[in-house]
Amino acid sequence: MLPASIGSVEIDGTTLRVYIDNPDAPTSVRELEDFVIPTLAGPQPLTALATVEEVDGPASISTQRGVRTATVSITPDTADIGTASAEVQTELDALDLPDGVTAELGGVTAQQSDAFQQLGLALLAAILIVYTVMVATFRSLRQPLLLLVSVPFAATGAILLQLASGIPLGVASIIGLLMLIGIVVTNAIVLVDLVNQYRDRGLGVVDAVVHGASRRLRPILMTALATIFALLPMAVGLTGHSGFISQPLAIVVIGGLISSTVLTLVVLPSLYTLVEGARERREARRAARAAAAA
Template identity: 55%
Template sequence: MIAAAVLLSTFAMVPLLKTNFFDAGEQEVLTVKQELEPGTSLQAADEAARKVEQVLTDDKGVKDYQVTVGSSGFMAAFGGGTGSNQASYQVTLKDAADYEDAQNRIDEALGKLDGIGDTTIAAGDGFGSQDLSVVVKASDGDVLKKAAEAVRTEVATIKDVTDVQSDLAQSVPRISVTANDKAAAAGFDSTTLGGIVAGAVRGTPAGTATLDDTERDIVIKSARPAATMAELKALPLGPVKLGDIAAVELVPGPVSMTRIDGQRAATITAKPVGDNTGAVSTTLASKIDALDLPEGATATIGGVSEDQNEAFMQLGLAMLAAIAIVFMLLVATFRSLIQPLILLVSVPFAATGALALLLITGTPLGVPAMIGMLMLIGIVVTNAIVLIDLINQYRDRGLGIVEAVIEGGRHRFRPILMTALATIFALLPMALGVTGEGGFISQPLGVVVIGGLISSTLLTLLLVPTLYAMVELRKERRAKKKAAKRAAKAGVPAQPEPEEARETEPSGV
């Protein structure tokens, strides 16, 4: 009954656990993103960036920072890049423990500034991307835009996420050239003008050439290519200028165009706050399921949620495979189907201590913790094997079941306990997080293995011998009953049991 209660408590602890993919670890890096109005010049963006830099310089918790303003200036208008209206900052902190305070101080200081556009602050990625993402697909561009905005608005209502962005909402200024009535009279149309403008800014491809065994593109460029809108409008096209026969202007355009399975797609991303990514993913899934999207649009959850689910599923299958392999090896070793099952009883009870210690320490159940669970399968069975093997040896020497169990437990108690304690103390530095930058992996693993060893060691010394005695005594009684029946049928009087064989089932072995 006690064992059943412990097992039920193990299942009861599962909903209480925090879950994530990989712990972000101690954050020493902040990412600050700044976005100004589309079309902002590089010089104006640089001036706005200097205001943000001053805040970072004055903050006592900032060790150093790196800033990137724009990407390729006027050339960004011809595709790719982030444009000159954006800036990004990689901020290194003096102390990782000051992370939340530093983030709040910087956010508050930036909120007091004017003319710096929109700014967002988020943690730098720990191990891989920790972003949640929702992929929205639709065949029609307008439907996709409405659906993506609806999803972005809904995701922004989740209290445990920050930095909600849609790649469809992101834009860079692009040059738009629209021919007017004078263009036709001059012999130009919109397609021709577009090619001329592209050649004036980027150059005209003129084939390839092999130089130093490397094939290179040949591009013919003007000695003074247009670098501003005014210069582009003044571009001579025979007797007329470009600005006379076409409307030349900067318009916002998408950063990229994505298609998935033939449909247009947009991705909405958000950074989860805290270490319970699983709970945030569950909230996100419920909100997306309840969202009424425009007809023809679909939304699926990806990002860290998908990575976490896939990793947990694969590790769960690995655990089942490990248990099956261990069982087959034990069957071959003990030449029995029952005794290996008794040995494997210690495996689920190892999870009891592992999950309990995760709850006590507030450590999330992530991939490192799941790897620790996988390790426990082999570790906890080892102690049970050496105990049952010694009990079987005593029985082969002629001892009764109860006596063999008592002697086996007495002789194996010290070695099993010392082995478990040695392993636990060796893993303490990992569990305490004093192993350096890799602590976000080693700490959950150490906590799981230590907790599992504590519970499995106690159960190996108490539950496994008890189950062994119960099963073997029952088998012995059944064997004696069958022998008595066979003797009765044969007319042979049953032999009285020797005193040593008259053993009762133990109540507390």
């Protein structure tokens, strides 16, 4: 229905457009051409004032922050949203858009990007919190840094296993990495704490590490294997329709546990011996010089 008149009213600096329905509005192009418009020179047909033609137009017009927008929806045929989004972005970058026209990805892609940013901040916050707790527990700034070395090793194993399984990286994978931060340092804390207890009893660094690693070998392997086998049903996709969340999470945790367990049993004792052994030798040399001076 074409309105009989359109007026503008300004209220407190805001312009409002008023539409008045006309029950006798034209319903065809011919009637629209003959539609009479009141002017200062008298009533005139619309064709005397404008060109009337029938063209195709949008069924609806949407705006965002006052800018006219158009939405194109794409449903990928794969669960790898990241790869699909990258391909769409490549095609958008290759387009020669008119001046004043911009294109950007939205929907699930934008939500996933925001989720990655938020989870990335959560990962940094989790590492900082874990480090603070370990500093308060061990009363040392150096030993907690040795324990945090397990975090990148765990992330490496998690990503490698996910690549080997062909599962795309998603929000569930980042959540799995967030869980790994607390999981992988547990065995390392238990091992280092026992080694420190042996050192407090008078053992040297090397002897304390050997005794501590041998005593903690079985518990560390048992806890890691128990967690890995408990997550296997989720990792192989036995969880049904929820597999798109649980399967990537389980794969990330399993891969991280495997690599972090190897780190705890092999790399961490070596780093501890290297760092604390150097400190022990420096203290021994200072004690020897002090005794010689006395």
